[in-house]
Amino acid sequence: MVVAMAALMSVVDSQATQAQSDASKPEFYTQQVQPIFAAHCVRCHGDSNHRGGLSLGSRQDMLLDRRNKPVVVPGDAANSLLIRLIRHEGPSNDPMPMPSKRERLSDGDIAIVERWVLAGAIVPVTLTGGKR
Template sequence: MHAFHQNWLAAAYACAAAALLALAGCSPAVQAAGAGQASQTIDPQQAARLHQYQTEVLPTLQANCLRCHGGMNRRGGFNMSTRAALMQGGKDGAMVVLGRPEDSLLVRVINPKLPEDDPMRMPPKGDRLTDAQVAAIRKWVADGVVMDR
């Protein structure tokens, strides 16, 4: 392959990867790797936050929340299937205050200590989230709600 095409292709891949990471809430750092080539490095802290979302938060959301608050299902006008939708909130207003789980309605409604008859209790039926699941969501909110979509 001609050197020009190799450099162009490498740059195109780097741009596409950077765009995907930006959509995921990550901030990639792009560094020059040499004459006309670029390689991408991800901030290790953002990578750790994304990993925590994918391994601790997302499974909890899938098992307990997205059935009613994901995709086309938007009970209470609230959809949490993407970061943009999550940040829009629902009929009760903003659900997340970035970096402040103590001020986030999402964290309040999943509190396992809420009484059974509290209308804001989530999930409304079935088992409560475990302390570990609540702690993971609190940390996720404190860390800025990094998501992969």
């Protein structure tokens, strides 16, 4: 009985770890990406503050800024403005990289956001209005 219980717990732990590491799952956004945005981005790009026309309040806001310019291109990190901005790689006419140089994201945080974008920028239904 103890062995069976230990095996079951191992499977449950393995499934939880898989969900956290699978960037195509909504849980990846909730557990990995959203905390990065909360720590570094929402002060300027949260629900009520849209500096530069960019909001991270919903998936639709992340796809297009207030000027209808693409911010996140699901599946394409190289063409996602968000990735270029957090890497401090442009655009050249941007007066301030995101976040500011003193708050630059770690390489690990950038890699997490990149993985999420490459996997389709999936978010929980609560951020999509019912669509992923």
